[in-house]
Amino acid sequence: xxxxxxxxxxxxxxxxxxxxxxxxxxxxxxxxxxxxxxxxxxxxxxxxxxxxxxxxxxxxxxxxxxxxxxxxxxxxxxxxxxxxxxxxxxxxxxxxxxxxxxxxxxxxxxxxxxxxxxxxxxxxxxxxxxxxxxxxxxxxxxxxxxxxxxxxxxxxxxxxxxxxxxxxxxxxxxxxxxxxxxxxxxxxxxxxxxxxxxxxxxxxxxxxxxxxxxxxxxxxxxxxxxxxxxxxxxxxxxxxxxxxxxxxxxxxxxxxx
Ligand code: UDP
Numbered sequence: 171x172x173x174x175x176x177x178x179x180x181x182x183x184x185x186x187x188x189x190x191x192x193x194x195x196x197x198x199x200x201x202x203x204x205x206x207x208x209x210x211x212x213x214x215x216x217x218x219x220x221x222x223x224x225x226x227x228x229x230x231x232x233x234x235x236x237x238x239x240x241x242x243x244x245x246x247x248x249x250x251x252x253x254x255x256x257x258x259x260x261x262x263x264x265x266x267x268x269x270x271x272x273x274x275x276x277x278x279x280x281x282x283x284x285x286x287x288x289x290x291x292x293x294x295x296x297x298x299x300x301x302x303x304x305x306x307x308x309x310x311x312x313x314x315x316x317x318x319x320x321x322x323x324x325x326x327x328x329x330x331x332x333x334x335x336x337x338x339x340x341x342x343x344x345x346x347x348x349x350x351x352x353x354x355x356x357x358x359x360x361x362x363x364x365x366x367x368x369x370x371x372x373x374x375x376x377x378x379x380x381x382x383x384x385x386x387x388x389x390x391x392x393x394x395x396x397x398x399x400x401x402x403x404x405x406x407x408x409x410x411x412x413x414x415x416x417x418x419x420x421x422x423x424x425x426x427x
Contacts, residue, residue: 179354183340189351191220195344198334198394203314203405205322213323215405217315220348221305226315228323231293245290249278249297251312257304273309274299280313280333280362280371286326295325306352307335313362313372318402322409331371332398333362336387338379343386345394359387363395 199220
């Protein structure tokens, strides 16, 4: 344990090179995705990622509210990311604060770049992300959940958007930060990837890292996103693939002599 002022700083990387939860630097937390978890939404997904629990619901294409936001040549993409008051250790004041507004905006912009919005002029595609339990990386978990929910709603997209936060902790580059690593690490770099093209559609950074560390972080994040992509596709397959019915037992056409 080190200390910053009166605050105890946990040792983020042990002598064996492992992190506080035993993970290697390039290891993701366990990720489980359930597509179509809600019945009333047009599309939905529930994501359990480490200690994060996030629900996403998608509605639309539907009438635009407020009306003046309507665009004649394409659908608009609206997102509301919200953290439940009970989702964190210290009760969060309910409602949309500046952080939630920022996260809602960057997530909507990420999806605007992959949704074929021109196919649905004068409509709105509305994404709701509810964080029920938070342990860092919730904007990425929200993006992953919303991606699967959009696909579940049948919204045409270039691709799904896997997302993950990479960071610098104890001087090392690490994949998928948990809360202590996010709080006490040197840098946090959430990103979202279009897997087919390798294009990044969300990239933010808090803290400091040099150019070489940034480059290694991006490489590690891309590898992480590709693993997350596989889990996302599997969630959709689990929901939609129909197992072929077992062949009917053959019935003899003629009675044996
Ligand atoms: N957090 C919190 N209270 C808040 C906002 C965040 O306890 O009002 C915690 C929560 O666990 C969150 C983490 O801090 O996941 C990191 O927040 P950040 O703003 O970096 O976003 P995130 O990593 O969740 O995308």
